[in-house]
Amino acid sequence: MTIQQTIEHSLQDRTIHRAVLHNGMVVLAAANPAADIVAARLYVRAGGRYEPLHQAGLSHLLSSVITKGTERLSSQQIAEHVESVGASLGADAAADYCLMSLKTVSSDFAEMLELLAELVRSPSFPEDEVELERKLTLQGIRSMQEQPFAVANSQLRQALYGQHPYAMSSLGTEETVAQIDFDEQLRPLRLTNEHGQVDSGGDYNRLNQFIQHIIQHDKLSSTTAHIMRSKTSTGIRTSTHF
Helix, strand or coil, X not given: CCEEEEEEEEECCEEEEEEEECXXXXXXXEECCCCCXXXXXXXXXXXXXXXXXXXXXXXXXXXXXXXXXXXXXXXXXHHHHHHHCCCEEEEEECCCCXXXXXXXXXXXHHHHHHHHHHHHHCECCCHHHHHHHHHHHXXXXXXXXXXXXXXXXXXXXXXXXXXXXXXXXXXXXXXXXXXXXXXXXXXXXXXXXXXXXXXXXXXXXXXXXXXXXXXXXXXHHHHCCCCCCCCCCCCCXXXXXX
């Protein structure tokens, strides 16, 4: 794999290694020799602000189900795999990004990284899991409507941002969540670039491991989270931090 540029930055008593890959991906790595733990995060520049208003809540629902199955593994198999090595693996969505994250001891890092890569490249979005998370999301939206602070916060966002996606809750609305169709809105869509972050408890070689296992393939950009088309001229970018 071609690495276009590498830079080292000092932050307090830690050195941040930065590499720009040939596909435009940025990799940041920081070593902590005192801990035998590796934490990795893959960021996708997507999220609530990239969603059309009629699809509000799409990123949240996706992040809730992307870990629930792949073309090869079921939700139970994934959970048992992660639990068997005492690791953690998850996904989240915010207004400006979506992410996949893992934390594990260094000896299991390669194995867990392979699992994360499989989730990112070939999520299956099982229909039963999608409908369960949709139901839970709708319950969460209704619960927020009964909380005075949440109602006031929602009205403040709408007054501040108007028709901008920032005006919407990350959960979306009952109407938008109910009509999200994964087959129509997610499966045909692909990302164009990635960007990520990894905090490593080992040495700088973990950066190379991450590159070899995940970032080395341009295919990652065409199979990642199926989130949505970016409305910006630069498309969606992703980041990887070690």
